[in-house]
Amino acid sequence: MADLLTHVLAVYVLLTVASWWVDVLTPRWIAIGMAGSAIPDLVKVGIVLDDDLVEGVLGLPFNWAPISTLGGVLLVAAAITLAFDRRYWRRVYAFLVAGGFVSLLLDGMRVYADGQSGAWLYPFTWWYPPTPSLYVTSDPRILVGAIAVAGIVFAIDQRLDLANE
Amino acid sequence: MHPLVRGLAIVALLAALGGLCIHYADTAGAHHPYPTQDDLATDYDAYVGEDVRLFATVKQVDEAADTATVRVDSSAGSFRMTVDAFDVQVNPGGVVQVYGTLRANHEITAQNVAVVNPAGASKAYKYGVSVVGALLVLAVFFRSWEFDADVLAFEVGRDG
Numbered sequence: 435m436a437d438l439l440t441h442v443l444a445v446y447v448l449l450t451v452a453s454w455w456v457d458v459l460t461p462r463w464i465a466i467g468m469a470g471s472a473i474p475d476l477v478k479v480g481i482v483l484d485d486d487l488v489e490g491v492l493g494l495p496f497n498w499a500p501i502s503t504l505g506g507v508l509l510v511a512a513a514i515t516l517a518f519d520r521r522y523w524r525r526v527y528a529f530l531v532a533g534g535f536v537s538l539l540l541d542g543m544r545v546y547a548d549g550q551s552g553a554w555l556y557p558f559t560w561w562y563p564p565t566p567s568l569y570v571t572s573d574p575r576i577l578v579g580a581i582a583v584a585g586i587v588f589a590i591d592q593r594l595d596l597a598n599e
Numbered sequence: 600m601h602p603l604v605r606g607l608a609i610v611a612l613l614a615a616l617g618g619l620c621i622h623y624a625d626t627a628g629a630h631h632p633y634p635t636q637d638d639l640a641t642d643y644d645a646y647v648g649e650d651v652r653l654f655a656t657v658k659q660v661d662e663a664a665d666t667a668t669v670r671v672d673s674s675a676g677s678f679r680m681t682v683d684a685f686d687v688q689v690n691p692g693g694v695v696q697v698y699g700t701l702r703a704n705h706e707i708t709a710q711n712v713a714v715v716n717p718a719g720a721s722k723a724y725k726y727g728v729s730v731v732g733a734l735l736v737l738a739v740f741f742r743s744w745e746f747d748a749d750v751l752a753f754e755v756g757r758d759g
Binding site: 471475478495512553 | 600605608609612613615616619620621622623624625627630632650652674695696697698711712713714715716717721724725726728729730731732733735736739740742743744747750752753754755
């Protein structure tokens with residue numbers, strides 16, 4: 435579990451920088467992408483509703499982990515998309531999935547002791563992709579870096595907006 | 600689309616997600632590249648000599664001997680292990696990943712130890728930061744979008 439703020443800022447930076455060249459990337463769609471980046475973190479529902487607790491109620495084996503996989507992102511994004519007016523569906527879904535995928539990709543680049551990440555492409559494959567072991571979530575430098583880059587991008591974006599008015 | 604139909608479709612999608620959660624719990628162990636922590640809790644001796652990757656909470660570190668005592672949790676209960684070749688700086692309460700070879704008497708010879716949380720407080724740090732992230736998402740979202748109660752759906756807001 436990486437921290438949600440880093441995920442959200444990473445997607446903000448990617449989409450905002452892309453918006454300087456791609457006109458359809460307006461703030462409302464960047465907001466949807468940022469929301470999508472939070473989807474894998476919904477796996478933290480397990481802190482409140484423990485796997486074992488759900489198992490006891492259902493009488494079946496249960497694990498929240500799929501929320502933080504590609505299959506979970508596709509399903510949760512579809513459910514969220516349906517809460518929007520129909521004419522936005524296609525684009526809302528695309529941005530939610532894109533944001534969620536970036537989060538999964540970032541999580542897959544964390545340090546793992548054996549050099550293999552988790553099965554985050556489930557249920558499409560049980561493959562454990564190799565990880566470049568770039569960072570540890572609890573390292574505050576990751577967040578400080580993300581905030582600094584996001585701040586710079588925000589400042590440039592404001593200037594470009596003013597220049598365009 | 601009628602809001603009721605949309606509501607039912609949302610319920611169906613969440614039910615499908617629940618199905619994944621059940622399927623995963625039922626089958627993940629068989630696809631795991633190593634014995635799982637549940638496997639070790641129930642039949643440790645059957646896996647001695649095999650490679651494993653464990654998530655463990657550090658109880659005590661003996662820096663002079665390069666060993667640590669850790670607690671490994673599983674749904675079948677937790678157990679203690681001694682990690683040899685423990686070469687990282689972690690405080691008791693911190694969380695590590697250990698990749699290594701399983702030895703008899705709940706010992707593991709580490710090939711690599713990765714620090715997940717250097718101290719018990721790291722978990723609180725991650726959750727705290729995540730709450731800030733969640734608030735940021737909500738703030739940014741509701742700047743562009745608003746809930747239209749007439750059609751029971753999100754619409755572009757006045758500033759969006």
